[in-house]
Amino acid sequence: MSPLAAILAVGLGSFALRYALVAFGDRALPPVLDRMSGLVAPAAFSAMAFAGLLHLRDVHDPAPVGDQTLVTGGVVTLVVARRRSAPAALAAGLIAAAAVDLASGGRSPV
Amino acid sequence: MTRVADRFIVVGMNTSTVPDEIRGTARPAADGVRAMLPWLVGVVPLGITIGVATAEAGVHPVTGLVGGLVMFAGSAHLAVLDGIANGAAGAAIVTALAINIRLLAYGAAMRPFWSTLRQGRRLLFAALLIDPTFANGLEGYERHGPGGGHHHYLAGGIVLMGAWLASIGIGLAAGSLLPDLAALGLFMPLFLLAEVGGQVDDRPRAVAALVGATVGGLAIGLPLQVGIVAGIAVGAAAGAIVNDRESS
Numbered sequence: 001m002s003p004l005a006a007i008l009a010v011g012l013g014s015f016a017l018r019y020a021l022v023a024f025g026d027r028a029l030p031p032v033l034d035r036m037s038g039l040v041a042p043a044a045f046s047a048m049a050f051a052g053l054l055h056l057r058d059v060h061d062p063a064p065v066g067d068q069t070l071v072t073g074g075v076v077t078l079v080v081a082r083r084r085s086a087p088a089a090l091a092a093g094l095i096a097a098a099a100v101d102l103a104s105g106g107r108s109p110v
Numbered sequence: 111m112t113r114v115a116d117r118f119i120v121v122g123m124n125t126s127t128v129p130d131e132i133r134g135t136a137r138p139a140a141d142g143v144r145a146m147l148p149w150l151v152g153v154v155p156l157g158i159t160i161g162v163a164t165a166e167a168g169v170h171p172v173t174g175l176v177g178g179l180v181m182f183a184g185s186a187h188l189a190v191l192d193g194i195a196n197g198a199a200g201a202a203i204v205t206a207l208a209i210n211i212r213l214l215a216y217g218a219a220m221r222p223f224w225s226t227l228r229q230g231r232r233l234l235f236a237a238l239l240i241d242p243t244f245a246n247g248l249e250g251y252e253r254h255g256p257g258g259g260h261h262h263y264l265a266g267g268i269v270l271m272g273a274w275l276a277s278i279g280i281g282l283a284a285g286s287l288l289p290d291l292a293a294l295g296l297f298m299p300l301f302l303l304a305e306v307g308g309q310v311d312d313r314p315r316a317v318a319a320l321v322g323a324t325v326g327g328l329a330i331g332l333p334l335q336v337g338i339v340a341g342i343a344v345g346a347a348a349g350a351i352v353n354d355r356e357s358s
Binding site for chain 1: 167170173179181190193194200202206207213214215216217221222233236237239241245300301304315316318319320321322323324326327337341342343347349350353
């Protein structure tokens with residue numbers, strides 16, 4: 001299979017996934033899906049964020065102790081819970097990552 | 111774009127005389143662009159990485175850019191390039207689509223906002239649907255309502271697509287001359303985590319976020335990013351159960 005054919009196949013399939021439920025328009029979805037759809041965003045972002053942080057830990061810091069990425073994630077979670085501000089949480093996370101990096105002598109990924 | 115509307119106010123003109131088309135479009139579109147900019151700090155390095163991987167896989171640059179346009183999804187794109195480089199394109203297609211299955215859930219969530227759009231616009235909006243535009247769109251509909259929300263979403267989506275293709279192009283052109291951008295990998299999960307803060311404003315959403323994070327984290331070892339899909343499904347279901355209990 002040529003690279004272009006593979007890329008187009010994934011592009012077409014991805015578009016089908018994007019559009020499949022949008023195509024329903026204002027027709028009713030199954031009630032279960034309808035109730036869940038409004039909760040997709042918090043579930044998806046938190047799942048991807050934690051999976052991403054854990055993945056970075058695996059790649060950059062496989063040791064079970066001194067887990068700098070999770071410390072950073074904890075700081076962001078705290079700021080999110082208290083301030084409800086994405087920019088503030090992000091700034092705190094990046095500062096925490098840099099601080100932990102300094103404290104660990106530059107062994108962490110940031 | 112906001113300056114067009116603002117100028118009427120500066121010169122003392124009654125804003126009610128500003129055509130709805132200008133007033134209703136410029137501010138949400140500018141907001142959509144502004145809200146998308148922080149995402150680019152995480153997205154651009156990923157695009158550059160994909161450009162470099164495209165060159166290394168021996169894929170023609172035009173094909174690489176077409177891939178960026180039609181797939182518009184970083185992890186799936188990397189999976190396809192990996193498959194092409196290893197002579198396993200068929201398996202890579204399955205992998206990439208499994209990674210992208212979360213887009214089905216995003217479509218379900220955006221459907222109520224897009225149900226009144228014309229078919230052509232619905233197709234365009236769906237083509238731009240990916241994690242940053244999903245978050246940006248939800249924020250836009252919450253802030254501006256359906257009309258302004260469309261402009262917010264579309265403007266942010268166009269900026270993201272432009273930056274995405276440009277960064278892939280940079281990776282293709284500059285390749286190994288570029289520094290290692292792996293350290294910026296931390297930015298995207300942190301930003302997603304910060305975005306959760308804007309989403310969690312009641313118990314069902316808090317439960318959805320907590321359960322989604324737990325399942326997504328516990329199942330990280332599973333292939334094809336199944337853990338993330340499971341986190342979305344189980345998290346949203348848990349939130350729905352809490353919502354049902356609170357309503358009854």
